[in-house]
Amino acid sequence: MSILILRPGVLDTVQDFGRFGYSHWGINPGGVMDRSAAGIANLLVGNSKSNAVVEIHFPGPQILIEQTTLISICGADFTAMLDDHELPMWQPLLVRRNTVLHFDKLVSGTRAYIALHGGVDVPHWLGSCSTNLAAASGGFEGRRLEKFDRLLQGENRFYLSGWLKEGDDLRKLAWRASVKALYDDRHSISIVPGPEWDLLTKTAQEELLENNFMIHPSSNRMGYKLKGPILERTNNDELISSGVIFGTIQLLPNGQLVVLMADHQTTGGYPRIGQVIAAHLPKLAQLRPSDCIQFTRTSVAAAEQLYFKQQNDLNVLEHACNTNLKNVVC
Structure with a gap:
């Protein structure tokens, strides 16, 4: 399973939640800028919230979906399109092979995250898949994504092709994340x-x-x-x-x-x-x-309380997404 970069965006990199424990070597954690959006994108497609994703900025990339797969797009709204179909944000989407994902217009936000079912499969460097541009290491060959780069997906847990009816290029699964409180x-x-x-x-x-x-x-x-x-x-x-x-x-x-x-x-x-x-x-x-x-x-106490609430909400979302995906498969 793979996706192919047909045209790179202004700054597209593979990121996860970062690498920790190496600051004494001068290596920062790095990772995604918006952990909530990246984590939710992963949960919607049945991944662990810390799996590797593609972090994009506007103007965004043009991407060929080479195999039928489950994706989600969270974070900034860049008016995501699959061929001629506008895609919803914060929702799992089953997309057919040989369709093209692109981004037409900046509506809000700065960074969007593309999650693939199974995650983006790149080598780990110091325990993380995140791209460290300064060190030219991690992610996809230690650099931003370029034309004709091919990203492989991790292990596919479901037989996705069977979920699409003949002639359908897209299936929007019937659940989505509510994130108003995160960005209010x-x-x-x-x-x-x-x-x-x-x-x-x-x-x-x-x-x-x-x-x-x-x-x-x-x-x-x-x-x-x-x-x-x-x-x-x-x-x-x-x-x-x-x-x-x-x-x-x-x-x-x-x-x-x-x-x-x-x-x-x-x-x-x-x-x-x-x-x-x-x-x-x-x-x-x-x-x-x-x-x-x-x-x-x-206060520190109020900050901790809000953080713990966010993490609890993510745990609830993870359970709901996994349950829904299993029900769809069955």
């Missing part, structure tokens, strides 16, 4: 104070929480540079470099902020004045350059 109030991003929060003056702390910050056009998978009021420090003493993670907010020497994203460096010497809560990283990942962010302060 998408510009409001909750944070907890970071280790160097008190290096901000009281006025700067207030300005951080009272003003909007615009995502700079040069932002990418490594970090979102933000444009907003200049935030002052209580002192300008140099700091010893310390560990950073996805969602760490650093204060730059010019008083502006950067939010570290999936491809962040492993250490940094700038003050870590805040941390985006894990439950809000998915909606942060779907914001685009020129979008504005409003930070709100929350």
Whole structure:
């Protein structure tokens, strides 16, 4: 089972949930930018939520489906099309061999995820299938996808061809994920104070929480540079470099902020004045350059409660999807 890239998009890579335990070697976790969208895409087609997927940006790729398979597309809405049929998001789709998947128009979001039943089958590097472009390793040959690249699927658990009636190019299975709560109030991003929060003056702390910050056009998978009021420090003493993670907010020497994203460096010497809560990283990942962010302060306890609720919802979805798929097969 395979798919063939007929025309690459602006940035298409194979990603999973990342590789952990190698930061002391200078190798960051990487992985998908939006774990919720990628995880849901996998669950809808009967995979483990951390299976490898294709992360795409707009303009998106044109892909030949070489064998009948089950797919789902989650995350940003790029108006997915199968030949001449517009495809729904957040729903499992049975697609026939020799049809072409393409993306016509940017509607919302920044990153979409294509999940294939069985996952994308690429070699593991340091325990992960994620593409590390800086190291030219992992994913598909350590690089973004190019024309005529062929991606293999993992093990097929079901006889999919038998689900399509003769003449049908597409079958929409009768369930979908509801994700309104995940991306609701998408510009409001909750944070907890970071280790160097008190290096901000009281006025700067207030300005951080009272003003909007615009995502700079040069932002990418490594970090979102933000444009907003200049935030002052209580002192300008140099700091010893310390560990950073996805969602760490650093204060730059010019008083502006950067939010570290999936491809962040492993250490940094700038003050870590805040941390985006894990439950809000998915909606942060779907914001685009020129979008504005409003930070709100929350507690660690509230952040944990929201995260655990999200994970519980995913567990419920996983059980429902697996049950539905088994019923369809039977």
